[in-house]
Amino acid sequence: MEHFTGTSRTDLALEARELLTKQVNEDIPGVLVETSEDEEVVLTKVDITTPEAEKIMGKKQGTYVTIEAQGLRYKNTPLQEKIMKLLADELVGMAELSKKATVLVIGLGNRNITPDALGPRAIDKIVVTRHLQEILSPELKGGVRSICAIAPGVLGITGMETVEIVQGLVSKIKPDLVIAIDALAAASSRRVITTVQLANTGISPGSGVGNKRFGLTQESLGVPVIAIGVPTVVHASTIAMDTINILQEHAPFARYFKSMENLSDADRHTILRQVLPEVLGDLMVTPKEVDRFIDDIAVAVAGGINQAMHPHIDYENIHAYLH
Amino acid sequence: MEHFTGTSRTDLALEARELLTKQVNEDIPGVLVETSEDEEVVLTKVDITTPEAEKIMGKKQGTYVTIEAQGLRYKNTPLQEKIMKLLADELVGMAELSKKATVLVIGLGNRNITPDALGPRAIDKIVVTRHLQEILSPELKGGVRSICAIAPGVLGITGMETVEIVQGLVSKIKPDLVIAIDALAAASSRRVITTVQLANTGISPGSGVGNKRFGLTQESLGVPVIAIGVPTVVHASTIAMDTINILQEHAPFARYFKSMENLSDADRHTILRQVLPEVLGDLMVTPKEVDRFIDDIAVAVAGGINQAMHPHIDYENIHAYLH
């Protein structure tokens, strides 16, 4: 049985599971979920532990950690710092890096298309140190790993698959870990800009705002890959399907629908993959203030990575160390 | 009877009429339409001639000229120049300016929100000359009107209604005509970035991407106002309604719907104004490459205005005149 809920509707494992459990109305075997929350933040860990679960979920086997905070849409410095800290903690746990590790951070996406520009903008804020290893003072070295970073651009601009570029870099730089930052598509507009996902699975083909043709994974690169993503768009087709769901759920409108609840899988697939794309084409659905949101969330993502990689830097006085 | 098709679904008079005639299946009294086309461009003139037609259409009495060219989405210099020329011709016909007229061009919208930035970006490309009147050579003066231009910013950034700012400027500068450039919302994604609308009615409250609370009209300013607009977004709620329409039209899916064709006006209104906005919130639907599109169309709009205002400038060598 094919499940339509796969990569096309959401890049978040959390949402893929929600959509599925809603449909089948029970837990999915091989998918473990843990949640903790306070009044501002919900932290969820989804483990996909079997090949069957991978197939049903449409997401690679591995661990997906999601940090959600609705408040991220508003300028709120203390919340932003809390998210950075959480992201840093989760990243440290997932990466298990030695102090001497070299890490290559890749900012995926097109910097000229705002909702796809998260990766390139975050890269500009990463504290890179690989070129400074020889000049760092001994006391600083303990808290500063060897980090390098690049925003390689997208296929339509470079003529090269991102995986080719990164393979070339990995063979030259020989990092111990690759971290890939990407803008994602969500199924629900509520998650846009409010959620950060970490995954130890790398980046899958077909995911992200720009619809990658390649994978950026341990298999393709030969080193572990951690993906950090933030939803910045919902697909227009999602909006469309949501409409139908909403209307059916609102009693006054249900009478217009005969039998949508038993919409066949085949028909649903045709609607989502053929009918709607034909009409909606290259449209994307994004918040009006996406320009500002992207900058704020890029600061949070880069800040989390910086704290995880360089735990002993005093970031308020970072110039004192590095300049 | 209230018509839902008003300003909320489209800022284009052309589309408002299409939506209505589809519904009522006949011409609308008091609305005159003329069309001419070639293989690249469709030019349509909609005249709303009576108060009744104004009410039905949800658009102010006056003349609306629409220039449509699907090719505008692709880099195509000759087509772009053809559109500029057409826009200049229509603008000359609508404005009926003396050679000595002073014109104030207003670029509406927020330059930090890409789909709303058409006005500010076009302003940067207007050939302003008001400050040069005394130093222009006599032979140049014949072909160069006195033009000034400003992008005043939006209410949330300035704390001032745009109409207040423009009233202040009009009282000081005393122009003979105001031209207002604005990004619009369309009902159909097909019209996004491919259509330019001129109207001698000015700008109405509630129109545009940023949802103005004010009008920029002859009544509020005391001088004639021509509005030039280009759709850059479709409302998320439009996408949603389109879905339903599409599904009903596709035979295989029609069986899921009982009777959407006799969806009552009241229900339709509730769906569009309450149910969908609640879910879709502040989302906008826009093409992925909107950053590039906005730049290209701003060049076309500013170019059309420049040619209409300064008919005798050789634009390929414009530096020879003005610098």
Add this chain to the structure above:
Amino acid sequence: MEHFTGTSRTDLALEARELLTKQVNEDIPGVLVETSEDEEVVLTKVDITTPEAEKIMGKKQGTYVTIEAQGLRYKNTPLQEKIMKLLADELVGMAELSKKATVLVIGLGNRNITPDALGPRAIDKIVVTRHLQEILSPELKGGVRSICAIAPGVLGITGMETVEIVQGLVSKIKPDLVIAIDALAAASSRRVITTVQLANTGISPGSGVGNKRFGLTQESLGVPVIAIGVPTVVHASTIAMDTINILQEHAPFARYFKSMENLSDADRHTILRQVLPEVLGDLMVTPKEVDRFIDDIAVAVAGGINQAMHPHIDYENIHAYLH
């Protein structure tokens, strides 16, 4: 006797005085100076109290407060916040505003020329409230003044003198105070981006990076005008003159110069006003990282204004109040 040190070499009263006292080797009558400092910040107050002092200094009669901190060139959040607080305190002292005052903030300069973009970028960060007066809760009203703000653009883009635009706005909005933010030229590269000047004299013709032809003063606007400026460039001719001074001061090179210390005023004037501009043309001298510096200092300037105008807002949670 004409003094060449006037507006052409520096927009800072502090520097104008330094240059003069160096030349004449004594205090200037009618110019009062007060300084206080700690290890990070130097605060200087220059009062020009007589028409004679105005003439000698080449700066309008009035009070000029300068806040200098070399550390502003480095990312240093605590220092930046200290500067904001100092700027707010000085602004409160200079403005003497009632709680019910309306203030219009003008961001001068061209947002497309980075070193001239301080004003427009600061405007984007001003907390405007004039449009919210009716919906603010009573307890909030005590700490939130009625602020509006605009970046009108420059003559070459608008075709209107900035003073015309602001006069139009003042006649409509009727503010109690105008604050004008502008990028300045310094005599010394050491002061670029490290110094903020407040003056109760408004903006003089010929000052700023863009060389204004107009004044923005109480005389031209009919309301008090406070100017806030930050040097972002040094003139190329300054660099040139510095060279000569430096070489003369370095003993090994002094032998190449016969008698530069008695360079006549007339010759010096010819060099600065004729010879060098001819060669150096439209060049400007600016730090390599000016793009980043401008953003940081715009945050500090806007933050200082916000704190002075709205003393009781908790800026870390500003969204809770205004959105």
Add this chain to the structure above:
Amino acid sequence: MEHFTGTSRTDLALEARELLTKQVNEDIPGVLVETSEDEEVVLTKVDITTPEAEKIMGKKQGTYVTIEAQGLRYKNTPLQEKIMKLLADELVGMAELSKKATVLVIGLGNRNITPDALGPRAIDKIVVTRHLQEILSPELKGGVRSICAIAPGVLGITGMETVEIVQGLVSKIKPDLVIAIDALAAASSRRVITTVQLANTGISPGSGVGNKRFGLTQESLGVPVIAIGVPTVVHASTIAMDTINILQEHAPFARYFKSMENLSDADRHTILRQVLPEVLGDLMVTPKEVDRFIDDIAVAVAGGINQAMHPHIDYENIHAYLH
């Protein structure tokens, strides 16, 4: 004898030669020069043919072609197209590429520092085709080479030397030629933005606006490297030296100098390398309108490369081929 005129004062071979011949007042052995010009454009070819000439000139052995047009500072479409055509012709002659060649274009520099952003901005305008080779129609293939392109970013942002990144890419992509685009420093403000230099020598350490520590050459990459550069800044120290030269040449001021014409080489070196940098620090001298200039010249450079690589594309209708 060391010559101070090397890489520090200019990246243009043309200027290095001018400065030298002025000093020694005769031709330099091993340096061949050819010039042709019309009323708009001067084309100069400098061949450095011996190791001695290389040492004296401070420029690597090889061929340097310079295309100069003062009109490039003004919006002038026909001139811009003429420059593109000339650049394409010279590039074709220098590159001697087979139709099946793969070319990797590298845009050097920092896109966040405007005068250093020429490379990254030009890359955005290169017509890349390497990823389309399999889908191109046969008749198109004859006129479309396999091109790929990247703007790798600078050391301070990436933590990787550009040469490392490019070595990684070359080992993966195996291009037949590398073209490197870079912003240069000129000795004369007259050449800023008005001159394009092609060189078959690649990029030398210490050249460019960002002062590279690496070389991008046939030796370091294993494939031929053509460098295309445009001066966007003059060094502040150049402005300073120019002042002295100017003053000495203006009779009325010469009397202040004792003997600058016999300024010793050692003293001149100390002045340029120690005294001035200490005072002028990280300043750069650039035209006020550098943001606009960079965009215009990036179009010309990318256009020249596109025409050289894809000779049979109709660029006005390029969308018809590639989209």
